[in-house]
Amino acid sequence: MNPQQALSLKDLQTRYPYQFNEPELGIAMAKGWVVVFAQLCADVDQVLGQDKRGFHWSQVKEKFGSARFYFQFEGRKPDLRLDIQMPGGVLSQVVPFERRIRTDRDRSFEQVNTEIGRLALRAEVATKHVCLVCGKEASQDVGTGYVLVLCPEHQAQRQQPEGLPPFWETLRENKDGEV
Numbered sequence: 001m002n003p004q005q006a007l008s009l010k011d012l013q014t015r016y017p018y019q020f021n022e023p024e025l026g027i028a029m030a031k032g033w034v035v036v037f038a039q040l041c042a043d044v045d046q047v048l049g050q051d052k053r054g055f056h057w058s059q060v061k062e063k064f065g066s067a068r069f070y071f072q073f074e075g076r077k078p079d080l081r082l083d084i085q086m087p088g089g090v091l092s093q094v095v096p097f098e099r100r101i102r103t104d105r106d107r108s109f110e111q112v113n114t115e116i117g118r119l120a121l122r123a124e125v126a127t128k129h130v131c132l133v134c135g136k137e138a139s140q141d142v143g144t145g146y147v148l149v150l151c152p153e154h155q156a157q158r159q160q161p162e163g164l165p166p167f168w169e170t171l172r173e174n175k176d177g178e179v
Helices: 009-015 031-048 104-127 152-159
Strands: 026-030 055-063 066-073 080-086 089-095 139-141 148-150 168-171
Touching (some): 009 031, 009 168, 026 031, 031 168, 066 104, 148 152
Parallel strands (some): 026 055
Antiparallel strands (some): 026 168, 055 066, 080 089
């Protein structure tokens, strides 16, 4: 599947099932951002290669007007992500979980973890410029006080009485694998 052709989160789950293999996984993704997430999933798959290392998304959501992509590796503690909203914007900091590097496998894991973290951050930054409704080029709109990334068309529509069309896509599986 070409990441640019991903139509839904379900398509991504079918293409990369191991990335969504988390019983507690909750994903709320703006439809306009699915293409960005699809590219991230493809990039992660390429970085992991044949050894998937128990990688999975632990949470995907919107926060402070952009996407957040949280991930974990089976049997490993995740890094800590801190987001602080300040008058001039959001300050984000990733605090690496302290791990002892004892073997070449540990060193390899740290390199993969760092690279995937870099890819996730790049995708998060990209969503700051992509309309969450339609995927077109956009900017942050405070509108009613809640930050949304919208193209000019959807910024105008947000001000109308009917507001924006539904734009959230969710993916939550039950124990039988049904959404």
